[in-house]
Amino acid sequence: MYKIAHLYPKELNLYGDKGNILYLTYFLNQIGIKSEVTDIGLKTNITEDFDFIFSGGGPDSLQNLVYKDFLTKKDFLIKHIEMNKPSVFVCGSFQLLGKYYLNSKNEKVPGLGIFNFYTQSPLNQNKRIVGNTYFKFKESFFGNTVVGFENHNGRTYLEDKLTPLGESFSKDSGNNDFDKGEGLLYKKTLGTYLHGPLFVKNPNILEFLLKDLFIRQKNLDLKTFYPEFVAHQNVLNKKF
Amino acid sequence: MFKTFSKIHLSIISFFLIKISYLLKFFKLGNGSTLPGLLLQKLPLNYLSIYFKYFDSKYIFITGTNGKTSTTALLNQLLLESGYTVLSNLTGSNLKRGILSAFSLGFNSYKRHSPNFCVFEVDEASVPGIIESFPKDKVFSLLVLNLSRDQLDRYGEIDILVDKINDSFKDFIKYNLFLKKDNYTANFNEPYFLANKDSGEFKKACVKLRLLTKDHLIENFSFIFTLLKELKVFVNYEKITPFKQVPGRGNNYYFNGVKVNLNLTKNPASFNINLKQLPVESENILIYMNDNIPDGHDVSWFYDIDYELLKEALKGKNTYVAGSRSTDFFNLLNILGIPAFNYSNLNNTLLFCSSWGFKDLYILSNYSATRHLVKEFAENKNV
Numbered sequence: 001m002y003k004i005a006h007l008y009p010k011e012l013n014l015y016g017d018k019g020n021i022l023y024l025t026y027f028l029n030q031i032g033i034k035s036e037v038t039d040i041g042l043k044t045n046i047t048e049d050f051d052f053i054f055s056g057g058g059p060d061s062l063q064n065l066v067y068k069d070f071l072t073k074k075d076f077l078i079k080h081i082e083m084n085k086p087s088v089f090v091c092g093s094f095q096l097l098g099k100y101y102l103n104s105k106n107e108k109v110p111g112l113g114i115f116n117f118y119t120q121s122p123l124n125q126n127k128r129i130v131g132n133t134y135f136k137f138k139e140s141f142f143g144n145t146v147v148g149f150e151n152h153n154g155r156t157y158l159e160d161k162l163t164p165l166g167e168s169f170s171k172d173s174g175n176n177d178f179d180k181g182e183g184l185l186y187k188k189t190l191g192t193y194l195h196g197p198l199f200v201k202n203p204n205i206l207e208f209l210l211k212d213l214f215i216r217q218k219n220l221d222l223k224t225f226y227p228e229f230v231a232h233q234n235v236l237n238k239k240f
Numbered sequence: 241m242f243k244t245f246s247k248i249h250l251s252i253i254s255f256f257l258i259k260i261s262y263l264l265k266f267f268k269l270g271n272g273s274t275l276p277g278l279l280l281q282k283l284p285l286n287y288l289s290i291y292f293k294y295f296d297s298k299y300i301f302i303t304g305t306n307g308k309t310s311t312t313a314l315l316n317q318l319l320l321e322s323g324y325t326v327l328s329n330l331t332g333s334n335l336k337r338g339i340l341s342a343f344s345l346g347f348n349s350y351k352r353h354s355p356n357f358c359v360f361e362v363d364e365a366s367v368p369g370i371i372e373s374f375p376k377d378k379v380f381s382l383l384v385l386n387l388s389r390d391q392l393d394r395y396g397e398i399d400i401l402v403d404k405i406n407d408s409f410k411d412f413i414k415y416n417l418f419l420k421k422d423n424y425t426a427n428f429n430e431p432y433f434l435a436n437k438d439s440g441e442f443k444k445a446c447v448k449l450r451l452l453t454k455d456h457l458i459e460n461f462s463f464i465f466t467l468l469k470e471l472k473v474f475v476n477y478e479k480i481t482p483f484k485q486v487p488g489r490g491n492n493y494y495f496n497g498v499k500v501n502l503n504l505t506k507n508p509a510s511f512n513i514n515l516k517q518l519p520v521e522s523e524n525i526l527i528y529m530n531d532n533i534p535d536g537h538d539v540s541w542f543y544d545i546d547y548e549l550l551k552e553a554l555k556g557k558n559t560y561v562a563g564s565r566s567t568d569f570f571n572l573l574n575i576l577g578i579p580a581f582n583y584s585n586l587n588n589t590l591l592f593c594s595s596w597g598f599k600d601l602y603i604l605s606n607y608s609a610t611r612h613l614v615k616e617f618a619e620n621k622n623v
Contacts, residue, residue, distance in 0.1 A: 196540020
C-alpha cells in the first residue's frame with residue numbers, strides 16, 4: 001500500500017491543489033499500485049511514515065495559523081525529505097519551508113528554515129505574478145517542459161546553492177522578478193508556484209517523483225496518459 | 241454652477257457616445273455597452289465622480305462572485321414596476337467602463353430629473369475603484385451577495401479583496417453594507433446589515449414572485465428585501481409580474497427540435513449549484529468551457545468542484561464536453577471515472593445531439609461560452 005500524506009487539506013486548499021491528490025491516486029491505480037490518502041490537519045499527531053507528502057497553497061491569513069502547527073511536524077518533514085522520498089509543496093506551503101515570509105501587510109511570518117531561502121511580497125498587490133507559464137525541467141517523459149498557472153504575490157529568493165525546479169521561459173515568471181528560476185528542487189522534494197492540477201498537466205513530474213515505482217511496473221503503457229499529454233500540449237501551444 | 245456646466249458638458253459627450261454605440265450595434269461590432277465607458281476612461285477627467293455628483297439618486301451597488309446580474313435585474317424590475325425611475329447597467333458590463341457607459345448612454349433621459357435609483361452591478365474586484373470615485377458626503381448601499389473562489393488570474397486571494405473593499409469605506413461618514421451570514425462576513429468591518437430570509441413577510445414575497453424553485457435566487461432576493469426595508473422603499477409584491485430570468489441563467493431555448501436549458505457556470509460554487517439543480521429527467525449534459533479573456537485563462541478551478549456531486553449528478557447521463565478547454569475538463573471526468581465524449585468543437589457536438597434526435601440538452605457553460613450560445617440561439621441559427 002502506497003501511503004500518501006495530504007498536509008492541511010482544509011487550510012491550504014486554494015485553486016484546485018487537491019486535484020493533485022486526486023490524480024496521484026488515479027495514476028498509481030493506473031500503474032497497478034494501491035494507495036491510501038491520510039489527511040493531516042492542525043494538531044494531528046503523525047505516528048507513521050509516509051511514501052509521499054503533498055501540501056497545497058493558502059491565503060496569507062492562514063499561513064500564520066499553519067506555520068505554528070507546521071513547526072511541530074518539522075522533524076517529520078526533514079526525515080522524509082532526507083530519506084529521498086517524494087514530497088511536493090505548492091505556493092504557501094513552499095514559502096513556509098524557507099527562513100521567513102514577509103507578507104503584503106509587511107508582517108514577518110517565520111518559516112521552518114529547512115531550506116535557505118526567503119520570500120517577500122511587494123506592498124503593491126497589483127504586482128502579482130499571474131498567468132499561464134512553462135519551464136524546462138531536467139526530466140523527459142512527455143518532453144522536458146512543465147506547464148501550469150501561477151498567481152502569487154510573494155517573491156522567493158533562493159540562497160546558497162539551492163537549485164530551482166526549472167528555468168522559466170521569462171524572468172517575469174517564476175520565483176521572483178530577477179532570475180528565471182521556478183520553485184525549488186532538493187532530492188525528491190519539489191517546491192513550486194504552479195497551482196491547480198500540476199500532476200495532471202505534467203506526467204513527467206510524477207515520473208520523476210515515482211521513478212522507483214515505474215521501474216517495478218514493467219508493463220506500463222504510456223498511451224494511457226494520452227489525454228494528459230494533449231492538455232499539456234494545449235497549454236504549451238498558447239502564446240506566452 | 242457645477243450642475244449647469246456639467247449638464248452642457250455631459251450632454252455633448254453623451255451625444256457622441258450614443259452615436260458610437262449605435263454604430264457599433266448597427267455594424268454588429270459589439271453591444272455598444274462597453275466602448276463608450278472605455279473612451280471616457282481615456283479622457284483626463286474622472287467622469288465617474290462627475291456623474292455620481294450630478295445625479296441626486298439613491299445609489300445601490302450589487303457585487304459578489306455569483307448572482308450579480310440576476311439580482312440587479314430583479315431589483316430593477318421591482319423598482320420600475322413600483323413606479324420608480326432607475327438607471328442601471330443591465331447588459332452585465334460591470335467594470336468601471338460599464339458603469340460609465342450606462343451613465344453616458346442614459347444621461348439624456350435623466351439630465352433634468354435624476355432617476356430615483358442608480359442600480360449598478362459591479363465586478364467584485366472593481367468595487368474599491370468605483371467607491372473611490374463616489375462623493376464622500378453622499379450615501380451608497382453595497383450588496384455583497386457572496387464571495388468565493390472565482391477566476392484565479394483576476395482576483396488573487398479573497399482575503400485581500402475583502403481588505404481592499406474595507407479600506408475603500410474608510411473616508412465615508414455613512415454607507416449601507418449588506419452581507420449574508422457566511423464565512424467571509426467576519427472579515428468585513430462593522431457596521432453592516434445581514435440579509436434576512438426568515439420573516440414571514442419575506443416568504444410571502446417569494447411566493448408572490450414565484451421564486452420557489454431557484455434556491456440561490458431566493459438567497460439573493462433576501463438582500464433586495466432587506467435593502468428595500470432599510471431604505472424604506474415601498475414595493476407592492478402583489479402587483480409585480482413573475483421574474484423573468486436573465487438569458488443564460490436557466491432559460492430554455494430550442495434548436496433543431498432539441499430543448500436546451502442553458503446555465504452559466506463559471507466557478508466551483510456555481511458549478512455545484514447547477515449540478516444540484518440538474519433535472520433528474522435530463523439525459524444529455526453538455527459542459528462547454530472556454531478560456532477566453534472574460535473567463536480567465538486559468539482552469540484549475542475545475543478541480544475545486546465537488547467530485548462526489550459531479551459523479552452523482554452525471555451518473556447514467558450522456559455527457560459531452562466542448563470548448564477551448566474541453567480536454568482539461570474531459571481529463572477530470574476521466575480521472576473520476578465518468579464516461580464522456582470530448583468533441584472540442586461546439587458545432588459538432590450540437591449537430592451530433594440534433595442528428596441523434598435528442599429531446600433535451602442541459603448545458604453548463606462558462607462566461608464566453610454562454611454569451612456565444614445566447615447570441616446564437618437568439619438568432620435562431622442551427623449553431
